[in-house]
Amino acid sequence: xxxxxxxxxxxxxxxxxxxxxxxxxxxxxxxxxxxxxxxxxxxxxxxxxxxxxxxxxxxxxxxxxxxxxxxxxxxxxxxxxxxxxxxxxxxxxxxxxxxxxxxxxxxxxxxxxxxxxxxxxxxxxxxxxxxxxxxxxxxxxxxxxxxxxxxxxxxxxxxxxxxxxxxxxxxxxxxxxxxxxxxxxxxxxxxxxxxxxxxxxxxxxxxxxxxxxxxxxxxxxxxxxxxxxxxxxxxxxxxxxxxxxxxxxxxxxxxxxxxxxxxxxxxxxxxxxxxxxxxxxxxxxxxxxxxxxxxxxxxxxxxxxxxxxxxxxxxxxxxxxxxxxxxxxxxxxxxxxxxxxxxxxxxxxxxxxxxxxxxxxxxxxxxxxxxxxxxxxxxxxxxxxxxxxxxxxxxxxxxxxxxxxxxxxxxxxxxxxxxxxxxxxxx
Numbered sequence: 001x002x003x004x005x006x007x008x009x010x011x012x013x014x015x016x017x018x019x020x021x022x023x024x025x026x027x028x029x030x031x032x033x034x035x036x037x038x039x040x041x042x043x044x045x046x047x048x049x050x051x052x053x054x055x056x057x058x059x060x061x062x063x064x065x066x067x068x069x070x071x072x073x074x075x076x077x078x079x080x081x082x083x084x085x086x087x088x089x090x091x092x093x094x095x096x097x098x099x100x101x102x103x104x105x106x107x108x109x110x111x112x113x114x115x116x117x118x119x120x121x122x123x124x125x126x127x128x129x130x131x132x133x134x135x136x137x138x139x140x141x142x143x144x145x146x147x148x149x150x151x152x153x154x155x156x157x158x159x160x161x162x163x164x165x166x167x168x169x170x171x172x173x174x175x176x177x178x179x180x181x182x183x184x185x186x187x188x189x190x191x192x193x194x195x196x197x198x199x200x201x202x203x204x205x206x207x208x209x210x211x212x213x214x215x216x217x218x219x220x221x222x223x224x225x226x227x228x229x230x231x232x233x234x235x236x237x238x239x240x241x242x243x244x245x246x247x248x249x250x251x252x253x254x255x256x257x258x259x260x261x262x263x264x265x266x267x268x269x270x271x272x273x274x275x276x277x278x279x280x281x282x283x284x285x286x287x288x289x290x291x292x293x294x295x296x297x298x299x300x301x302x303x304x305x306x307x308x309x310x311x312x313x314x315x316x317x318x319x320x321x322x323x324x325x326x327x328x329x330x331x332x333x334x335x336x337x338x339x340x341x342x343x344x345x346x347x348x349x350x351x352x353x354x355x356x357x358x359x360x361x362x363x364x365x366x367x368x369x370x371x372x373x374x375x376x377x378x379x380x381x382x383x384x385x386x387x388x389x390x391x392x393x394x395x396x397x398x399x400x401x402x403x404x405x406x407x408x409x410x411x412x413x414x415x416x417x418x419x420x421x422x423x424x425x426x427x
Contacts, residue, residue: 107350107402109350110131110235112204112205112235113235128207129192130207132207136212136241137241137310138307143170146208148356155208158172170211171211176304195207216302216303217304218313237327239329240314242331243332243411246384257273285373285376296308309384309387310388312387323399323400326400327348329405330409333405342357344405348403
């Protein structure tokens, strides 16, 4: 059941009896005029009747203007009351958590999202869709965030269908996999049908898909939510966590090495960390020089292959969805101040959640302490430098949700150096 403390419910009766009395007084001349016009019209000729008719039209128009004037204060009062409601909510939160007010920015809960489909008998079937997407970036904390959210009764994640891998209970991989996306909206909705059945229907506020590859697919997300109809796209909340690009690439490399060491599959997505001629794993230096830099510089690179070019992705998302519905978070804050990071998400979604983040050590195949040359890191850093500056300007331009960090922190230049020190990554 939704927590009413965080829901904005406008009153239907804004101005009470004063507005009713004014409207009655405004209507009285109209009734009098109708009676007079009927009496006079019976006594005079056509010309006089026409004159009386024009006068009557003028009086009606005057009344219409009066009605507009009467409604205007009502709207202004409505806006004022919404502001007062939000202010009262914030005051309550401030009393409960006096040191957290500056980062909360609580807003209303998003509505549940359904794709509506008519049957041949003209009935409407409602198919549930997520109202929260964790877009990534990959290796920037999406597992920690989703584990925390899904530990709460009001949050529901996907289920995997027979034959699907276990990680599909967190990541549906609908928008980033062509073969899955092409099966359409009903295929996607099946993963969340249990969230709106039985006792879960009343207890669930949020349906969450935490696939970190989605950052590169805004157009597909927009297309599906447009097909869902009504205000589905405007209710969708999008959460993005950004990590210093070079250290993110190292973390992803560690993950790929771990997977390749387990299977030895050169044809898989993680097989690119191995030499194709003999199957041995590349050093990270070699991977930077022979794979990463050439790929990032190539015009043929896919958006997903250019994940670290964050500005390009966010600019596309902001062109398709309201900027206030896109929360951009800092991975550095997740590492250094997880409590504040958590409260930003709570403010953005409009609800407090229990539990705390659980730090997860990355499986890395034992290569985290492998030395990395300064020259290779500098070369990789230069590839991202220009896009990082565009990102900072984009985030400073405003329009984001109140819970977002302002000013958004620049990436820690020391983070790329830390990737050689055996630090613990959050998955």
